[in-house]
Amino acid sequence: MSGIEYAAAESGMGMGTEGDGEANTLPPLGKTHTTQLKADKGQVTIEGVTVDFGGNVAVDDATLEIRPGEFLCLLGPSGCGKSTLMNTVAGFVRPTAGCVSVDGVQVEQPGLDRGMVFQQHSLFPWKTVCDNVAFGPLMANLGKDQARATARSFLEMVGLSGYENRYPGVLSGGMKQRVGIARALANYPKVLLMDEPFGALDAQTRLVMQENLLQIWSEFGITVIFVTHDIDEAVFLADRVVIMSASPGRLIADLPVELERPRSLAMTTSDVYIRTKQRCMELIRTESKRAFDQQRSVA
Amino acid sequence: MESNAAALTEREAAGLVEAEGSETSRTSLREVELSTEAGPGDAIRLAEAMEDDTIPHFDKFLGHLGTLPWDRYGVRLGAIVGAVILWHVLSVNHVDMLINFANIPNPVVVGDQLVFLLGTSEFYRHILVSLERIAISFGIAAVLGIFIGIIMGRSRIFSDIMMPYIEILRPIPAVAWIPMAILMLPTEEASIIYITTLGAFFPIVLSTLHGVEQTSGVYIRAAQSLGAGRIAIMRHVVLPGALPSIMSGLAIGMGVAWFSLLAGEIISGQYGIGYFTWNAYSLVEYESIVIGMLIIGGLGTLSTWLVKQASKPALRWQESET
Ligand SMILES: Nc1ncnc2c1ncn2[C@@H]1O[C@H](COP(=O)(O)OP(=O)(O)OP(=O)(O)O)[C@@H](O)[C@H]1O
Ligand SMILES: [Mg+2]
Numbered sequence A: 001m002s003g004i005e006y007a008a009a010e011s012g013m014g015m016g017t018e019g020d021g022e023a024n025t026l027p028p029l030g031k032t033h034t035t036q037l038k039a040d041k042g043q044v045t046i047e048g049v050t051v052d053f054g055g056n057v058a059v060d061d062a063t064l065e066i067r068p069g070e071f072l073c074l075l076g077p078s079g080c081g082k083s084t085l086m087n088t089v090a091g092f093v094r095p096t097a098g099c100v101s102v103d104g105v106q107v108e109q110p111g112l113d114r115g116m117v118f119q120q121h122s123l124f125p126w127k128t129v130c131d132n133v134a135f136g137p138l139m140a141n142l143g144k145d146q147a148r149a150t151a152r153s154f155l156e157m158v159g160l161s162g163y164e165n166r167y168p169g170v171l172s173g174g175m176k177q178r179v180g181i182a183r184a185l186a187n188y189p190k191v192l193l194m195d196e197p198f199g200a201l202d203a204q205t206r207l208v209m210q211e212n213l214l215q216i217w218s219e220f221g222i223t224v225i226f227v228t229h230d231i232d233e234a235v236f237l238a239d240r241v242v243i244m245s246a247s248p249g250r251l252i253a254d255l256p257v258e259l260e261r262p263r264s265l266a267m268t269t270s271d272v273y274i275r276t277k278q279r280c281m282e283l284i285r286t287e288s289k290r291a292f293d294q295q296r297s298v299a
Numbered sequence B: 001m002e003s004n005a006a007a008l009t010e011r012e013a014a015g016l017v018e019a020e021g022s023e024t025s026r027t028s029l030r031e032v033e034l035s036t037e038a039g040p041g042d043a044i045r046l047a048e049a050m051e052d053d054t055i056p057h058f059d060k061f062l063g064h065l066g067t068l069p070w071d072r073y074g075v076r077l078g079a080i081v082g083a084v085i086l087w088h089v090l091s092v093n094h095v096d097m098l099i100n101f102a103n104i105p106n107p108v109v110v111g112d113q114l115v116f117l118l119g120t121s122e123f124y125r126h127i128l129v130s131l132e133r134i135a136i137s138f139g140i141a142a143v144l145g146i147f148i149g150i151i152m153g154r155s156r157i158f159s160d161i162m163m164p165y166i167e168i169l170r171p172i173p174a175v176a177w178i179p180m181a182i183l184m185l186p187t188e189e190a191s192i193i194y195i196t197t198l199g200a201f202f203p204i205v206l207s208t209l210h211g212v213e214q215t216s217g218v219y220i221r222a223a224q225s226l227g228a229g230r231i232a233i234m235r236h237v238v239l240p241g242a243l244p245s246i247m248s249g250l251a252i253g254m255g256v257a258w259f260s261l262l263a264g265e266i267i268s269g270q271y272g273i274g275y276f277t278w279n280a281y282s283l284v285e286y287e288s289i290v291i292g293m294l295i296i297g298g299l300g301t302l303s304t305w306l307v308k309q310a311s312k313p314a315l316r317w318q319e320s321e322t
Helices: A002-011 A082-090 A129-139 A144-157 A173-185 A203-220 A231-237 A265-269 A271-298 B002-020 B029-034 B041-051 B057-067 B070-092 B107-118 B121-154 B156-169 B174-184 B188-213 B217-225 B230-267 B273-282 B286-311 B313-320
Strands: A044-053 A056-066 A071-075 A097-102 A114-117 A191-195 A223-228 A240-245 A250-256
Touching: A044 A082, A056 A082, A056 A097, A056 A250, A071 A082, A071 A231, A082 A097, A082 A114, A082 A191, A082 A223, A114 A173, A114 B217, A129 A144, A129 A173, A144 A173, A173 A191, A173 A203, A203 A231, A223 A231, A231 A265, A231 A271, A240 A271, A250 A271, A265 A271, B070 B107, B107 B286, B121 B156, B121 B188, B121 B230, B121 B273, B121 B286, B156 B188, B174 B188, B174 B230, B188 B230, B217 B230, B230 B273, B230 B286, B230 B313, B273 B286, B286 B313
Parallel strands: A071 A223, A071 A240, A114 A191, A191 A223
Antiparallel strands: A044 A056, A044 A097, A240 A250
């Protein structure tokens, strides 16, 4: 419920309490470039979080403060515990030690204030594209018709209006992830958690998706935590790149990205971009080498 | 992923049915759907072909008719006609080699008897009584099986309580239940219903359980983060996810229900197609035995087909999966 109230209060998008707002009063999402909100909700605090899967320490003493409306990329090699750390924010995994809170409220379980886009395809294959996106609003007690209307406007935003009555099985990987993003946003969460959402896409599709995402982000003024192992992706998207090391998963660096917004592809050849990328690579290289040596000495 | 899991269910369920010795029910729902042969799926493929408006509808329709395997239908029809002719030749000539055809009525005599029976109300009554028993038993088995299967899938303790009963009772064939059923239940009718229900129950409960257990965790997580509670997850995630499995359980359950019903009807009862068949043997009306058997085969096939058809709309989403 809180996600919806937030939307009404913060964005004035007419999505407030049940009953008010007809289908046709919804804003034309994705068409405006002016709704850039000054977010003051969606502050995520990770304090000394350790996750220990019975002797296998996936996350070791992670502390991180994420500002409202910030776009944060969590970068690290495969298996270093990125998903696990993100799952503690989502409420799927309980930290063994430490705690996570969103706007001062401790995370105990999953909730609709934190939308999630998953690493693997997670659309309900038995629901149509429209009903997938309408699921969140439906759970937030909007009526079926209004939930569908909300879903349609979100599908329009991600450019998939023509597919609302199809089943996810017929969509391409990129389309599926766009539906996944629409579904996660349809509840107007305060925080959007994205776990390598574009990992399975080809390079071209991925670029388009990244630009799309940035546009959506700027319109919603939402906090985004974006997990990736792709350095280019992290630097292109993020306000801040946090680098995680492997076994045990530790946060080892916190790099601000000084590129202005809105970001464009042209910036990927700029000095700032290249310098930031090099810094990330150095950090990851030393870290991977250390982990590799460590593994070798164990073996 | 989904289809793998479904295949597993079938193998399991097929094993179960095999143990009971029923051949017909072994065909699974998915096999039929996935096969390239003509079958019930054609109607839907046809409908889909017609929905696509990039090509004019009529052309599409004609094109589709062309893809139906007419030659294979011909072969199938030929196989049946061939068998009837062979049967006729063997029984008219009283052939006795390994199988004795001397006492087997030939197709012409059987046809005459069928025409006669179709004129009697008694014959219809036998059929209707059997159908009613199947409907009641299958209904009870479906409701109980799906309900218990889902709870077992979602609660470990309930599953641990139920599993020993299922494991021990499942291998007991319907025939072995008859004496106990007669002792336990007030009427013969109730005993037959009990035996039939029990037969259908096991494949349904096990398929449901399997379907629920293989619900992908990521769907549940997605639902949770969208604000779904336990009941909503059950309704929107677990149940639809398990549906393909449940439906193939129902189709197998229907086959086993007939198998069990017949066992019950042959040994006790005054009406029913099983009683009719056995009684014909006692009365030395051999033509009626053949008719009884053919009716049983026909009704079993028809009811399993109906279950599959009924499940089609609920499984439409699967047609887009590859
Ligand atoms: N439920 C679990 N039980 C036990 N161990 C787990 C569990 N989930 C993750 N792990 C372990 O924790 C470590 C980190 O896993 P995690 O999935 O968080 O990595 P990741 O950084 O997301 O990797 P990738 O980039 O491949 O997605 C791995 O060693 C993994 O085996
Ligand atoms: Mg991961």
